[in-house]
Amino acid sequence: MKYQVMGESTPSIPWQEKPADLRLPLWRYQNNPIIKRNPVNGVTRIFNSSVLPYQGKFIGVFRGDTYTGLPKLYLGRSDDGINWKFDEKQIQFINEKGEVEELYYSYDPRLVKIDDTYYIVWCTDFHGPTLGMASTKDFKTFNLLSVPFLPYNRNGVLFPRKINGMFKLMSRPSDTGHTPFGDIFISESPDMKYWGNHRHIMSKTNDQWWEGLKIGGGATPIETSEGWLIFYHGVTNTCNGYVYSIGGAIYDINDPSKVLYRSKKYMLTPEEEYEERGYVPNVCFPCAALHSSDGKIAVYYGAADTYVALAFTTVDIAIDYIKENS
Numbered sequence: 001m002k003y004q005v006m007g008e009s010t011p012s013i014p015w016q017e018k019p020a021d022l023r024l025p026l027w028r029y030q031n032n033p034i035i036k037r038n039p040v041n042g043v044t045r046i047f048n049s050s051v052l053p054y055q056g057k058f059i060g061v062f063r064g065d066t067y068t069g070l071p072k073l074y075l076g077r078s079d080d081g082i083n084w085k086f087d088e089k090q091i092q093f094i095n096e097k098g099e100v101e102e103l104y105y106s107y108d109p110r111l112v113k114i115d116d117t118y119y120i121v122w123c124t125d126f127h128g129p130t131l132g133m134a135s136t137k138d139f140k141t142f143n144l145l146s147v148p149f150l151p152y153n154r155n156g157v158l159f160p161r162k163i164n165g166m167f168k169l170m171s172r173p174s175d176t177g178h179t180p181f182g183d184i185f186i187s188e189s190p191d192m193k194y195w196g197n198h199r200h201i202m203s204k205t206n207d208q209w210w211e212g213l214k215i216g217g218g219a220t221p222i223e224t225s226e227g228w229l230i231f232y233h234g235v236t237n238t239c240n241g242y243v244y245s246i247g248g249a250i251y252d253i254n255d256p257s258k259v260l261y262r263s264k265k266y267m268l269t270p271e272e273e274y275e276e277r278g279y280v281p282n283v284c285f286p287c288a289a290l291h292s293s294d295g296k297i298a299v300y301y302g303a304a305d306t307y308v309a310l311a312f313t314t315v316d317i318a319i320d321y322i323k324e325n326s
């Protein structure tokens with residue numbers, strides 16, 4: 001390996017070898033999508049979801065759009081990271097009074113482990129869409145934390161460790177609808193309750209049309225010898241609606257508000273039928289990236305707001321691509 005990868009690695013990571021004619025740095029799993037329509041009773045589509053290794057297997061927090069049309073969060077388990085079984089019951093969150101709190105809607109969860117605690121960040125309703133947060137140690141009890149930001153905000157992504165003693169959270173200030181704008185910001189907290197020291201990280205840009213409308217955080221950053229490896233989404237507007245592609249960047253290890261490299265070219269864009277056709281066509285929306293100690297990476301992304309799909313790369317291929325196209 002040319003570069004080193006740090007942080008908790010995934011044993012027996014899902015993997016398929018690089019195709020010989022590789023052009024873009026991410027290659028799709030041949031049996032995509034891994035989660036298909038009507039995956040569990042009461043749920044029509046699972047997509048935009050996040051997974052982690054857990055007790056020698058895999059666990060995940062999944063966005064399930066229910067028969068009412070409202071998105072809710074479901075727990076899923078897998079032996080191999082590819083074949084998933086879901087709880088039929090939605091995840092129940094306990095508020096600070098110790099009561100189960102009914103959430104109006106919940107979508108686009110990101111799951112991260114920091115020290116011995118698992119955190120979920122998603123989009124919740126708090127007088128409008130903003131970030132919800134919860135923690136669990138055992139995937140049985142899920143405790144709601146205070147909402148980090150006032151409305152409107154989405155795409156909350158926590159870093160997998162404290163940096164200079166502070167938790168760090170990326171977010172994308174938004175509006176009440178299908179936000180036709182947006183940049184990525186970073187904030188910090190000593191305790192997961194009080195957030196501040198906000199910094200702007202990256203803007204949408206018309207230098208690259210695939211990310212000309214808005215951008216937003218995607219997978220949990222991966223710590224490498226070159227900096228934090230970031231997979232995010234970039235959106236363009238067409239006469240037939242938005243198109244979501246996957247982009248890549250590298251942030252400074254000690255100060256992740258500094259962008260060291262950012263690829264002008266996307267890493268993956270909707271091309272397959274399961275990405276181009278579905279509830280919302282033309283969406284590749286990354287929410288998780290697992291890595292192994294030998295530098296393999298598996299990216300989990302939502303496809304067409306309908307399926308979960310997998311794509312692969314390596315630490316070396318991803319970093320070289322981002323640097324070369326920065």
Ligand code: BMA
Nearest residue numbers: 048107108178280283285305
């Ligand atoms: C965004 C979010 C995502 C969704 C995307 C495309 O605003 O709502 O959940 O994948 O739109 O519909």
